[in-house]
Amino acid sequence: MSTIATLNDVAKLANVSKMTVSRVINHPEQVTDELKQLVFKAMKELNYQPNFAAKALAANTTRIIKLIILEKVDTVEPYYATLLMGVAQELNEHQYALQVVTQKNADIGDCDGYLITGARHDDFAWIDQLNRPTMLFGENRHNYDYVDSDNKYGTFLATSAAINDGYEEIIFFGIELKESFEYSRERGYMDTMQKDGRNPQIVRFGNHSSEAQNYVENHWHEFKPNTCFVCSSDRLAIGVERGIQHMHGNIPDEFGIIGFDGVFLDQIADPKLTTVKQPVMTMGSKVAALLLQKINLALPMSEDHDPDRNNRVEVMFSPELIRRQTTRNYHRS
Amino acid sequence: MSTIATLNDVAKLANVSKMTVSRVINHPEQVTDELKQLVFKAMKELNYQPNFAAKALAANTTRIIKLIILEKVDTVEPYYATLLMGVAQELNEHQYALQVVTQKNADIGDCDGYLITGARHDDFAWIDQLNRPTMLFGENRHNYDYVDSDNKYGTFLATSAAINDGYEEIIFFGIELKESFEYSRERGYMDTMQKDGRNPQIVRFGNHSSEAQNYVENHWHEFKPNTCFVCSSDRLAIGVERGIQHMHGNIPDEFGIIGFDGVFLDQIADPKLTTVKQPVMTMGSKVAALLLQKINLALPMSEDHDPDRNNRVEVMFSPELIRRQTTRNYHRS
DNA sequence: TTGTATGCGTTATCAC
DNA sequence: GTGATAACGCATACAA
Numbered sequence: 001m002s003t004i005a006t007l008n009d010v011a012k013l014a015n016v017s018k019m020t021v022s023r024v025i026n027h028p029e030q031v032t033d034e035l036k037q038l039v040f041k042a043m044k045e046l047n048y049q050p051n052f053a054a055k056a057l058a059a060n061t062t063r064i065i066k067l068i069i070l071e072k073v074d075t076v077e078p079y080y081a082t083l084l085m086g087v088a089q090e091l092n093e094h095q096y097a098l099q100v101v102t103q104k105n106a107d108i109g110d111c112d113g114y115l116i117t118g119a120r121h122d123d124f125a126w127i128d129q130l131n132r133p134t135m136l137f138g139e140n141r142h143n144y145d146y147v148d149s150d151n152k153y154g155t156f157l158a159t160s161a162a163i164n165d166g167y168e169e170i171i172f173f174g175i176e177l178k179e180s181f182e183y184s185r186e187r188g189y190m191d192t193m194q195k196d197g198r199n200p201q202i203v204r205f206g207n208h209s210s211e212a213q214n215y216v217e218n219h220w221h222e223f224k225p226n227t228c229f230v231c232s233s234d235r236l237a238i239g240v241e242r243g244i245q246h247m248h249g250n251i252p253d254e255f256g257i258i259g260f261d262g263v264f265l266d267q268i269a270d271p272k273l274t275t276v277k278q279p280v281m282t283m284g285s286k287v288a289a290l291l292l293q294k295i296n297l298a299l300p301m302s303e304d305h306d307p308d309r310n311n312r313v314e315v316m317f318s319p320e321l322i323r324r325q326t327t328r329n330y331h332r333s
Numbered sequence: 334m335s336t337i338a339t340l341n342d343v344a345k346l347a348n349v350s351k352m353t354v355s356r357v358i359n360h361p362e363q364v365t366d367e368l369k370q371l372v373f374k375a376m377k378e379l380n381y382q383p384n385f386a387a388k389a390l391a392a393n394t395t396r397i398i399k400l401i402i403l404e405k406v407d408t409v410e411p412y413y414a415t416l417l418m419g420v421a422q423e424l425n426e427h428q429y430a431l432q433v434v435t436q437k438n439a440d441i442g443d444c445d446g447y448l449i450t451g452a453r454h455d456d457f458a459w460i461d462q463l464n465r466p467t468m469l470f471g472e473n474r475h476n477y478d479y480v481d482s483d484n485k486y487g488t489f490l491a492t493s494a495a496i497n498d499g500y501e502e503i504i505f506f507g508i509e510l511k512e513s514f515e516y517s518r519e520r521g522y523m524d525t526m527q528k529d530g531r532n533p534q535i536v537r538f539g540n541h542s543s544e545a546q547n548y549v550e551n552h553w554h555e556f557k558p559n560t561c562f563v564c565s566s567d568r569l570a571i572g573v574e575r576g577i578q579h580m581h582g583n584i585p586d587e588f589g590i591i592g593f594d595g596v597f598l599d600q601i602a603d604p605k606l607t608t609v610k611q612p613v614m615t616m617g618s619k620v621a622a623l624l625l626q627k628i629n630l631a632l633p634m635s636e637d638h639d640p641d642r643n644n645r646v647e648v649m650f651s652p653e654l655i656r657r658q659t660t661r662n663y664h665r666s
Numbered sequence: 667t668t669g670t671a672t673g674c675g676t677t678a679t680c681a682c
Numbered sequence: 683g684t685g686a687t688a689a690c691g692c693a694t695a696c697a698a
């Protein structure tokens with residue numbers, strides 16, 4: 001038989017009803033150990049795999065999660081590819097299917113829950129009217145549950161490193177965006193600077209390497225040697241690196257650079273960037289896990305939505321400072 | 334009613350049986366126009382969306398496509414992110430769900446078909462035992478249907494451009510891999526060189542920028558000014574660019590560089606790479622479309638698998654030469 | 667051309 | 683603790 005085994009096949013082989021088999025899977029505590037063993041044996045023998053669609057149909061469920069990437073398509077970065085791998089892995093383990101979707105197509109077809117990434121302030125009007133459990137990837141000020149890296153801690157790490165490495169001036173290159181993650185990164189920088197009795201300086205750009213590069217070149221006379229640039233993204237950091245190189249500044253002795261993200265770009269740079277690396281893949285698995293948890297919790301107690309809207313889920317992963325070639329004290333690994 | 338409309342709801346509203354509604358969807362030619370209009374109206378009014386799971390269950394189908402990425406996870410490139418967007422878009426339009434999977438987990442859970450990318454020679458033993466319709470992304474010598482860009486034409490474009498731009502020496506930097514796409518790219522280069530009465534020169538590396546860079550630096554004395562490097566990937570091209578810059582060669586006047594791929598990396602480079610750009614997203618949609626077509630064809634006539642194994646599907650997309658800053662005749666866009 | 671009955675694989679409900 | 687039955691939404695086969 002090359003046909004796929006069903007609950008019924010297992011039941012016959014184990015000499016029980018298919019309900020018993022179903023229970024062994026979903027409510028094992030209600031079945032005696034003897035029967036359980038028989039069923040397990042039969043399942044193994046037939047290599048039983050539950051039928052995704054039947055499960056979904058019976059449970060009035062889709063077993064589909066939509067991952068909505070709210071970014072222009074041409075911005076698609078390796079960042080999202082990595083995130084996606086994490087999400088996909090977690091969903092597969094729980095027999096959920098994935099739909100990768102842009103906002104435009106997000107409304108066609110039903111699903112059990114939403115995973116949203118790249119949400120900007122203006123998107124929340126739309127997000128608010130979604131009527132399924134939702135998790136965001138990225139901190140936000142709209143009271144949505146989310147997973148992110150600890151952005152403030154990240155720039156604390158970066159700024160502290162710059163201080164410890166003996167850079168005298170430490171300038172923050174931020175992203176010109178009124179978003180929560182950016183505020184947190186700037187705050188991490190500012191607090192660390194102030195605690196050390198230093199004067200914070202922040203400049204902001206669109207998140208493109210060329211803008212940072214132009215700025216460095218145009219303001220070159222203002223930067224004294226022994227300056228470190230703490231950046232809010234690896235993109236900006238690469239621009240800074242280029243600007244310094246074009247102006248024949250020395251990296252890392254005269255000028256230090258620290259990026260943020262640690263996905264792909266940092267390694268493409270030359271010299272390779274010292275950066276604050278986010279565990280993006282792990283974070284992807286985690287948002288997915290939390291969403292599934294939320295979905296399964298929502299099912300049993302249907303006493304109105306949002307039984308306890310107060311305890312918001314905010315999971316922060318600690319980023320890690322990867323020391324490479326754009327700061328002093330560079331350790332070869 | 335916030336509950337989701339079913340076939341039955343539509344049927345009631347239109348005063349027909351649910352079978353008529355089903356037919357309007359699947360076999361519209363069997364229904365009279367009057368009824369069709371009624372049904373359409375009811376569907377619109379109720380915003381009817383077919384139930385994915387029920388469809389799958391009734392058809393003995395999963396409506397799940399597995400996308401298998403056979404690459405080390407840390408190699409994940411923007412290339413795959415882009416490809417994925419194309420695949421996802423096409424699948425969504427046809428109400429198929431996606432499972433992104435690594436080879437390790439590829440065997441758990443059923444699916445209707447496989448989309449495989451990054452397949453190397455050694456993977457085919459495993460691929461051969463897959464018992465569902467399969468499409469590869471990337472040309473191959475194992476008789477599998479595939480979509481790819483026209484690799485040979487791509488290096489023809491690159492080499493011709495180098496010739497037209499007046500470079501005297503044209504050297505090919507290839508990837509050290511016994512794979513079909515690499516052979517095709519090398520052939521495109523060689524044929525074009527020979528047709529022009531020139532002497533081809535090929536050097537090969539692992540696909541890492543540092544290897545190309547080291548080679549350029551170590552063999553610097555061998556390269557006369559007015560040489561163009563035609564590369565088999567943007568990664569290699571970036572390495573070449575760096576090598577030339579480290580040796581203080583002039584780009585593009587003394588040395589030209591042409592990359593291959595045109596996803597992300599080419600724009601990160603500085604100066605920006607002239608490259609052979611593949612329409613990766615379009616290609617993603619196309620493999621998906623072909624796979625769905627193959628799946629739907631396989632259903633009706635079940636007269637043994639592979640009714641016509643002879644006509645292999647090989648779809649090649651023409652890549653495009655994007656002129657930027659690493660070759661002469663650079664046009665600003 | 668249209669409607670009725672049946673089954674896909676699973677789970678919840680209710681008997682036993 | 684275990685089994686029979688109905689139901690989830692749709693599509694196929696058959697009847698009208």
